Structure formats: C-alpha cells, structure tokens
Amino acid sequence: MDVPIDPHSSRALYRQLADELRSKIYSGELKPGAQLPTERELMEQFDASRNTVRLALGQLANEGLTVSGRGRGHFVRASAPLxxxxxxxxxxxxxxxxxxxxxxxxxxxxxxxxxxxxxxxxxxxxxxxxxxxxxxxxxxxxxxxxxxxxxxxxxxxxxxxxxxxxxxxxxxxxxxxxxxxxxxxxxxxxxxxxxxxxxxxxxxxxxxxxxxxxxxxxxxxxxxxxxxxxxxxxxxxxxxxxxxxxxxxxxxxxxxxx
Amino acid sequence: MDVPIDPHSSRALYRQLADELRSKIYSGELKPGAQLPTERELMEQFDASRNTVRLALGQLANEGLTVSGRGRGHFVRASAPLxxxxxxxxxxxxxxxxxxxxxxxxxxxxxxxxxxxxxxxxxxxxxxxxxxxxxxxxxxxxxxxxxxxxxxxxxxxxxxxxxxxxxxxxxxxxxxxxxxxxxxxxxxxxxxxxxxxxxxxxxxxxxxxxxxxxxxxxxxxxxxxxxxxxxxxxxxxxxxxxxxxxxxxxxxxxxxxx
DNA sequence: GAGTGGTCTAGACCACGTC
DNA sequence: ACGTGGTCTAGACCACTCA
CATH class of the missing domain: 3.40.1410.10 (Chorismate lyase-like)
Structure with missing residues (x-):
C-alpha cells in the first residue's frame, strides 16, 4: 500500500527510499523529533537489504535531516533553537x-x-x-x-x-x-x-x-x-x-x- | 609499510582509513585534482572489504574533500575558483x-x-x-x-x-x-x-x-x-x-x- | 535481555569512461 | 575490451539503550 517504490526504475533503490522518507519529513508527516521506522522495518517494507536501507538513511543524515544513535533509532532532527x-x-x-x-x-x-x-x-x-x-x-x-x-x-x-x-x-x-x-x-x-x-x-x-x-x-x-x-x-x-x-x-x- | 591502521583498534576501520586519506589530502601529499588509489587497490592495501573502503571514501566525499565518477575514479576536489x-x-x-x-x-x-x-x-x-x-x-x-x-x-x-x-x-x-x-x-x-x-x-x-x-x-x-x-x-x-x-x-x- | 544501530565481509551485476 | 565506480544482497558479530 505504501509503495511508490519501483525496483526496476533507473533511479537507485536507496535514492527512492531516501526520497520517500525525505518527503515525509518535509511534508510534516514525520515531525521534528519523531522516530523513523527501524532499519529492520524498512527492510521489510521496501523489500531491500539492510545495507541499502542504511545507504538511504545515511543520505538523510548527510543532508542534516536526521540523527541516529546506537540502540536508539533514527530521528528527525529537532530544529534547534537558534x-x-x-x-x-x-x-x-x-x-x-x-x-x-x-x-x-x-x-x-x-x-x-x-x-x-x-x-x-x-x-x-x-x-x-x-x-x-x-x-x-x-x-x-x-x-x-x-x-x-x-x-x-x-x-x-x-x-x-x-x-x-x-x-x-x-x-x-x-x-x-x-x-x-x-x-x-x-x-x-x-x-x-x-x-x-x-x-x-x-x-x-x-x-x-x-x-x-x-x-x-x-x-x-x-x-x-x-x-x-x-x-x-x-x-x-x-x-x-x-x-x-x-x-x-x-x-x-x-x-x-x- | 604503509599501515598505521590497526584492525583491533576501537576506532572503526573505515574511519581509520578515512583519517589516513584525509591527512594525505590536508598535508598536500594528495594535491587538488590528484586521483586517489582505486577502490580495489585500497581493499588490498588495507585488507578491507570493498564496502568498508567505500564507507571511508563516502566519508571524504561528504566532507567536500573528494569527488568521484563512474568509470573514472576518486579525485581530490580542485579548489574551485571563487x-x-x-x-x-x-x-x-x-x-x-x-x-x-x-x-x-x-x-x-x-x-x-x-x-x-x-x-x-x-x-x-x-x-x-x-x-x-x-x-x-x-x-x-x-x-x-x-x-x-x-x-x-x-x-x-x-x-x-x-x-x-x-x-x-x-x-x-x-x-x-x-x-x-x-x-x-x-x-x-x-x-x-x-x-x-x-x-x-x-x-x-x-x-x-x-x-x-x-x-x-x-x-x-x-x-x-x-x-x-x-x-x-x-x-x-x-x-x-x-x-x-x-x-x-x-x-x-x-x-x-x- | 530484547531490540536498536554500527561495523564488516564476500560476492555479484551493472553503467560508464577511456583506450 | 577493460577497468572504474555505483548499486545491491545475505549474512554476521558487536555495542549500546531501554525497560
């Protein structure tokens, strides 16, 4: 039901996955501070390997959109008080x-x-x-x-x-x-x-x-x-x-x- | 001979590898525009898997230090004319x-x-x-x-x-x-x-x-x-x-x- | 202790650049 | 044709957090 992801697209799977998550962040569906699905959940949802899922999540982290921590999870970065x-x-x-x-x-x-x-x-x-x-x-x-x-x-x-x-x-x-x-x-x-x-x-x-x-x-x-x-x-x-x-x-x- | 890399260190292997390459860039040993060793060469030199090597290279790219291209290689970013x-x-x-x-x-x-x-x-x-x-x-x-x-x-x-x-x-x-x-x-x-x-x-x-x-x-x-x-x-x-x-x-x- | 992310390996196929 | 990086899988072990 949640799959605009096309494994045969020319766009890399991990990019499509990152796009998907990113748009949820920009749209507000995932609000600052909210936890993203776990890596294992994303693997299942998108039928991808863990490395691929991590590539997508790494992408978001490098854009400054998310933070993660061992044993905790991935979270939308809270917009810091400036x-x-x-x-x-x-x-x-x-x-x-x-x-x-x-x-x-x-x-x-x-x-x-x-x-x-x-x-x-x-x-x-x-x-x-x-x-x-x-x-x-x-x-x-x-x-x-x-x-x-x-x-x-x-x-x-x-x-x-x-x-x-x-x-x-x-x-x-x-x-x-x-x-x-x-x-x-x-x-x-x-x-x-x-x-x-x-x-x-x-x-x-x-x-x-x-x-x-x-x-x-x-x-x-x-x-x-x-x-x-x-x-x-x-x-x-x-x-x-x-x-x-x-x-x-x-x-x-x-x-x-x- | 070129191995200050310690696989038993607590510092992740890919970070040590990135440190090594980064310091060569900062020191000038690898000058702007120079090509880095290929991924396969780095695998052999550091006895690491390709994914690990790519993690290190990705690190440098995210710091804005290198650029890469399919079929070409990894290069030190030429300091752009500002x-x-x-x-x-x-x-x-x-x-x-x-x-x-x-x-x-x-x-x-x-x-x-x-x-x-x-x-x-x-x-x-x-x-x-x-x-x-x-x-x-x-x-x-x-x-x-x-x-x-x-x-x-x-x-x-x-x-x-x-x-x-x-x-x-x-x-x-x-x-x-x-x-x-x-x-x-x-x-x-x-x-x-x-x-x-x-x-x-x-x-x-x-x-x-x-x-x-x-x-x-x-x-x-x-x-x-x-x-x-x-x-x-x-x-x-x-x-x-x-x-x-x-x-x-x-x-x-x-x-x-x- | 169960669940999370962090790290790493081994191998595969593909797309692109250069020669 | 060959060598390069780009993508992806399957599986493993570890370190940390939280209940």
Whole structure:
C-alpha cells in the first residue's frame, strides 16, 4: 500500500527510499523529533537489504535531516533553537565601558550562560591570514584562540591574529582575559579600527572542529573572517570565527548612506 | 609499510582509513585534482572489504574533500575558483543610471559572462517571509525568481518577495527583466529602501537545489536573506538567495560610524 | 535481555569512461 | 575490451539503550 517504490526504475533503490522518507519529513508527516521506522522495518517494507536501507538513511543524515544513535533509532532532527551572532555594523557603544565584552553581554541578554577559555601563542599565521594582514615573509603574529560555550555547550571557535610588530609589548600577548576587549587595547596604542572587511564562507567542518564543537553529521559551519583596519588603512587584526550552522544565524544591519 | 591502521583498534576501520586519506589530502601529499588509489587497490592495501573502503571514501566525499565518477575514479576536489558576492553596505551608486543591474556589472567586471532567467508569480509567501514582511494572514506577494548563471554554469537562485499591497500596479508583477532594478521601481513609488536587515544561514542543499545549481556532494549552501525597509520603517522586500558555498564568498565592507 | 544501530565481509551485476 | 565506480544482497558479530 505504501509503495511508490519501483525496483526496476533507473533511479537507485536507496535514492527512492531516501526520497520517500525525505518527503515525509518535509511534508510534516514525520515531525521534528519523531522516530523513523527501524532499519529492520524498512527492510521489510521496501523489500531491500539492510545495507541499502542504511545507504538511504545515511543520505538523510548527510543532508542534516536526521540523527541516529546506537540502540536508539533514527530521528528527525529537532530544529534547534537558534542563537544569533549579531554583527553590529554600526558601533554606537563600542567605546562603552561595560564590565563584559560584547559577546558576553549579548548572550546574557538572551538569558543564556556564557563562558569562554582563551589561549595565547605566538605563531607564523596561515597563508591567507598573512596575506590579509599584509605581512612580510616570516613575520609572526600573536594568536588568541577562544572557545566559547553557552549553557555548557561548545558554541564557537575564534582565532584572532595580531601582527607582533604592533602588539608585542601589550597585554594582548598575555594569556589572560581582556575584559575591555582586545580592540580597546589596539585603540589605546593608536590603532583604533575604523573599517572592517568581512568575508563569510561555508563548508563542512574538519574532524577537529567536529570534536571541539560537537557538530553532528550533515551540519556545515560558517567561517567568518573579519579584518580590522586602522585610520591609516593598516590591517591590525584578523579574526577567524567558526560557527556551527545549526546554532548560528549571522546577522547584519545596514543603513544606507544618507 | 604503509599501515598505521590497526584492525583491533576501537576506532572503526573505515574511519581509520578515512583519517589516513584525509591527512594525505590536508598535508598536500594528495594535491587538488590528484586521483586517489582505486577502490580495489585500497581493499588490498588495507585488507578491507570493498564496502568498508567505500564507507571511508563516502566519508571524504561528504566532507567536500573528494569527488568521484563512474568509470573514472576518486579525485581530490580542485579548489574551485571563487566568485564574490560583494554585498555593498554603502551604496554610493545605487541611483546610478547604468544600463545593467549591479550583479551583471560585478560579474562582467570579473571577466565572466553572466546571464539570468526570471520568473514572476503571485504567491502566498512562506511563513518566515510573511513574518519578516509583517503581513496579515492571507496577504499575497509578488515573487520574482531569478536563476543566475556565469559562463553557462548555474550560479545562484534568488527569490524576491514584494507585498502585493505595494507593488500590484507596478512593472514588478510583469515577467520582464527590470534593467534599472526592482529597487529603483520601489523608490519611484515612494518606498526607497533606506535600511537593510541581513540574515545568513548555512545548510545542506535540498535535492531541488542540488539539481538546479549542480551542487556536488559535501557542499553546503549559504542562504542569504535580506529585508529592505523604507523611510517609514515598513518592510517592502524580502530577498532570499541560495548560494553554493564552493562558488561564493559573502563579503561585507563596514565603516564604523564616524 | 530484547531490540536498536554500527561495523564488516564476500560476492555479484551493472553503467560508464577511456583506450 | 577493460577497468572504474555505483548499486545491491545475505549474512554476521558487536555495542549500546531501554525497560
């Protein structure tokens, strides 16, 4: 009765099976959180081998539609409650003297509990960063790596690169939280950032990122790169932020020049 | 000699195999465009069954690292030449009287050949769009769907929604290209957009998008949503653009309020 | 302990690309 | 014609979850 599946079709059986299940998910017949039929049930329903059934289910998982667990079953992914990374284009309060950095303030305002760990090191930056910072061959940077968590769950991974030629003698190279923000420190030494260049790419996470950020199968990441320029148009900072796409919407507010 | 693979490890064999190949790709030992060993070769090298080898190779494909083809082999994905979607924050020339729209001008400037097809219809918008446009239950919108191609290759899919209450009598509901841009038409009838709200998400493409935009396995899409507000802060347009992430970097230039 | 998904093997036939 | 990946089957053992 439930068989629009044609074993003689040119479309692979496992694709037809995936199509069938996918359309039930999109149509709402299978709602977020609902359990799919077990693999054994699908084998019987569609007269297919277990490997074929698993190919179809793997397909859906790679599209980010389902999750599964040993001993549990396959489930329609619950549409996660989304956080915002509000990227402010205007910065009315960027000199504000708050006790917390902007991100902490944002997250707290959403009623969540933020936390972060910071590591500092001196590194030769990757090629693309070196190019964005307009560095000479061999120049080094201070790297501040930040793993942010919300309500105890890993949330985003951020790497900020600063040319050593600029920050060598500042607290930016110290492995402490800078409450007023590294940007404020840059401003104090005469490198206030007056202009940003943002580039956003999307890709599948690396295995390291999958581990560090607990990213499920079929979930891509945003890679948000921000280059900050001072008043002399010198790039003074490159921040690379990796954001799991099931937990983040990147938002910009833009006012047209009046 | 090439066996850091341990069949008794708790880590699944196919994962170890994938790790091995992945690290060769990241290290550069297998360069973009290079062919991987054939499945039969990998079976022998790692003393694994073909299904296991294919599981590992499927893993890499889902990470966007490799592509394969029947009768050809598995290859490291060539890092595609990237296009830009330059999203202008400032619009110095948005009233400019060019003969082409902004996108056509951009692409031509990059030495590529742009083309687009446009379809127009009157629809009840999806729920999220209705909410962004602050519509009442049952209100309809004009929908202009645009499939853009560059050098003959599908490139992006864009859906612009306009409240019918505003555009019913304008050429926006006509199925023709509007050379001076739909935004210009809105301005002419007193709904110049003075403010934008952009929201960017990333996800795996739907099968329809995969077909329409020729998206390979393991490649996510950006979904870029722009809401335009007029001087009275009324939302007059929602544009949803789907961009395959292997062909697009989204770029913003931001000047701090002076 | 029963049922679930996770992993793996061995073998088969087919469709496509290249030569 | 041959070698490649694409699809599919049948069966096995294991690890985990849940009642």
């Amino acid at each position: 956080l915002f990374l509000a990227t402010r284009s205007e910065s009315p309060d960027r000199r504000a003297n708050t006790a917390n950095d902007a991100w902490t303030t944002d997250v707290t305002a959403q009623g969540r509990t933020p936390a972060q760990t910071i590591e500092v090191s001196i590194v030769r930056p990757p090629q693309n960063v070196a190019s964005l910072l307009e560095l000479e061959e061999g120049e080094t940077t201070a790297l501040r790596t930040r793993l942010r968590t919300v309500d105890g769950e890993a949330n985003s991974l951020s790497m900020s690169y600063f040319p050593m030629s600029i920050v060598a003698t500042t607290e930016i190279v110290q492995p402490d939280d800078i409450v007023r923000g590294a940007n404020r420190v840059l401003a104090e030494i005469g490198h206030d950032q007056v202009r940003y260049l943002d580039q956003i790419t999307a890709r599948m996470p690396t295995p390291d990122e999958r581990d560090a950020l607990r990213i499920g199968a079929g979930i891509p990441v945003h890679e948000h790169v921000r280059v900050g320029y001072d008043a002399d148009d010198v790039p003074v900072r490159v921040a690379v932020t990796v954001l799991p796409a099931d937990r983040h919407i990147i938002q910009y507010e833009l006012a047209n020049a009046q | 296009l830009f979607l330059a999203t202008r924050s400032e619009s110095p020339d948005r009233r400019a009287n060019t003969a082409n729209d902004a996108w056509t001008t951009d692409v031509t400037a990059q030495g590529r050949t742009p083309a687009q097809t446009i379809e127009v219809s009157i629809v009840r918008p999806p729920q999220n769009v209705a909410s962004l446009l602050e519509l009442e239950e049952g209100e309809t919108t004009a929908l202009r769907t645009r499939l853009r191609t560059v050098d003959g290759e599908a490139n992006s899919l864009s859906m612009s929604y306009f409240p019918m209450s505003i555009v019913a009598t304008t050429e926006i509901v006509q199925p023709d290209d509007i050379v001076r841009g739909a935004n210009r038409v809105l301005a002419e009838i007193g709904h110049d957009q003075v403010r934008y709200l952009d929201q960017i998400t990333a996800r795996m493409p739907t099968p329809d998008e995969r077909d329409a935009l020729r998206i390979g396995a393991g490649i996510p899409v950006h979904e870029h949503v722009r809401v335009g507000y007029d001087a009275d802060d009324v939302p007059v347009r929602v544009a949803v653009t789907v961009l395959p992430a292997d062909r697009h970097i989204i770029q913003y230039e931001l000047a701090n309020a002076q």
